Amino acid sequence: MTGRLAGRAAYVTGGSRGIGRGIALALAGEGAAVVVADTEAASAEAVAAEIREAGGRAEPCVIDVRNYGDLVGMVEQVERQYGQLDIAVNCAGVISVASVEDVEEAEWDRVMDVNVKGVFLSCKAAIPAMRRNAFGRIINISSVSGKDGYPKLAAYSASKYAVLGFTNSLAKELARDGITVNAICPGVVKTQMWDTLSEELKEQGETPEESWLRHILEFVPQGRPQTPEEVGGLAIYLALAPSVTGQSINIDGGLTSH
Known part of the structure; x- marks a missing residue:
């Protein structure tokens, strides 16, 4: 398959669904070979x-991003x-919806282990290979919740804020x-996470679908959700941009401005 990323090779953690799947398909559509990494074979x-059916090159890989050995094996x-x-895309993530006083310590640790430690370990595993190659594009998936906090999302927001600080620091380490x-901060994307949010945050008498539509209209100035395909397009841009580093780029229909 030809394309702007022909001859490049990538992995995508959390690549089997939602935003991760959208990025994996986008990379492959531009000619990159992709290892699709997730917890389920x-x-x-x-x-x-x-x-592969679309003419691209791809292989699956079963990993737990909390396990450094799994990530070394993936690389x-x-x-x-x-x-x-x-190209390393670190997209695997989990969400927790609860007030701070109701978040169990084990749940806090689970969110931090996957969303923060998982990004750290994935980058740690990828860097030596990129140094050998004298080329690399690391793309960490954060969230608009990494720029603005929201009620009942304190654990999730804390983890996504951490990803942004880590991304900026690592960019400076590797700048030469x-x-x-870089980090991508998606807004309201119809994924498994937003299915959970729509259920947890619905008002009395509201269906999950009605909750989803209400959140779009309340929070997104454009009045429409973002899509995995749109996030994939931004990932392509970052994979091609040699002078963009240390940035956290929103793709959120105008929801945030910083």
């Missing part, structure tokens, strides 16, 4: 098969299959190595 293989798989690692590090 069948779902990762389904996305990889979808890419080794990319290098073994495709010769190098060029041909490796850029």
Whole structure:
């Protein structure tokens, strides 16, 4: 498959659904070879098969982003299959919806382990391969909740704020190595996470779908949700941009301005 990323190789954690799937398909559509990494073999293989059926190159990989050994193995798989690692997309994440006084310590730790430690370990595993290649594009998926806090999302927001600080610091560390590090902050995207939010935040007598539509109209100035395909388009831009690094870019229909 030809495209602007022909000859490049990537991995996408959390690549089997939602935003991760949208990014994996976008990268493959521009010619990159993609390792689709997720916790479930069948779902990762389904996305990889979808890419192959469209003429692209893709393989599944089963990982737990809390396990450094899994992530080292994922990077080794990319290098073994495709010769190098060029693009690392760290998208795996979980959400928790509860007031601070109701968040259990174990739940706080789960959110931080996946959303923050998982990004740290993924980057730690990817950097040596990118140094060997003298090229790299690291794209961490944060959220608009990493720029503005929301009620009952304190644990999630704290984790996404942390991703932004980590991204900016790492970008400065790697600025002379041909490796850029950026974060994408999606807004209201119809994913499994927003299905959970729509259920948890619905008002009395409201269906989850009505809750979803209300949140779009209340929060998004454009009055429409964002899509995984749109986030994938931004990931393509960052994969191609040599002078953009240390940035956190919103894709949220005008929801935030910083």
